[in-house]
Amino acid sequence: MKRIKGKVVDAKNNGGFHDLRAYKKAEAMLRNHDYKEARLYHLCFTDTEDKDTYLSAIKALAEHLRKHNIRCQYKAGLEISRSGKLHMHVFFLTEGHLNNPDHILNRKTDGWLALLCLRKGIDFYLNHPRNPLHYGKDGSQKNYATVPKTKPEKVEDCCTWIQYLYKNRDKPATGTVYFSSRPEREIRA
Numbered sequence: 001m002k003r004i005k006g007k008v009v010d011a012k013n014n015g016g017f018h019d020l021r022a023y024k025k026a027e028a029m030l031r032n033h034d035y036k037e038a039r040l041y042h043l044c045f046t047d048t049e050d051k052d053t054y055l056s057a058i059k060a061l062a063e064h065l066r067k068h069n070i071r072c073q074y075k076a077g078l079e080i081s082r083s084g085k086l087h088m089h090v091f092f093l094t095e096g097h098l099n100n101p102d103h104i105l106n107r108k109t110d111g112w113l114a115l116l117c118l119r120k121g122i123d124f125y126l127n128h129p130r131n132p133l134h135y136g137k138d139g140s141q142k143n144y145a146t147v148p149k150t151k152p153e154k155v156e157d158c159c160t161w162i163q164y165l166y167k168n169r170d171k172p173a174t175g176t177v178y179f180s181s182r183p184e185r186e187i188r189a
Contacts, residue, residue: 008163015168022178023166026075027159029093029183030147035071037096038147040158041105042127045117046087051078054088055179057120061092062181064112065104071095075162076179079170086172091162093147102143131157 009017017023030040045054058076065072076090094101104112107126117124129145133154136142147158171177 007160009167013169017163017166018168018171019166019178022075022077023163025180026091026162026165029073029075030155030158030162031149033073033093033147033149035093035095035097035147038149039094039096039101039144040129040147040161041092041094041101041144042129042161042164043090043092043105043124044087044127045090045122045124046085047123048121049086051086051088051175053120053122054078057116057122057124058088058090058179060116061104061113064116065092065094065101068099068104070099070101070104072101072181073183074181075165077165078172078175078177080172081170089165091165094144105143129157129161131161133157 008014045057048054054076058074062072062074072092072094074090074092076088078086078088080086092101092105094105105126106113108114113124126143128141128143131145132139134142134145134157145158145161146154148154165178
């Protein structure tokens, strides 16, 4: 089998792809969506050794977005930090056409997501896209990357960004590592 190279997974001693098949599904999610204003958010949940707490937070977040008429899909993966702490990265692909996901996906201390994490005894942070392709017209950095099908360079950059989830370094040695939503549960606008 031909080895697939990836900008992120092959950089910084990331060890290549941990699960190429899972990455290909994430790539397909980004390339094949039917959203009018697709946005990709990268969150990291921390502060518990219980993966089920992370999963329940992610599922509650997806449900809350959908209740607010924001279509979404996600891909998530467990990692163990160098200090031995379990954490979970998740990439949410959202539809921003009818309602703004930023009202929910933000770091406001009194925001819905911060309060959810407080109730569950965890914390989170948002990882901003680093490529200026996704910055605002005024040059400001956003909490998300845009994934318009009409801009192949942005889709490519998002495919590169989501590779981080599938890097070999820091993955648990046993158990299920990757989790995802079921697109058939999405609401249709």
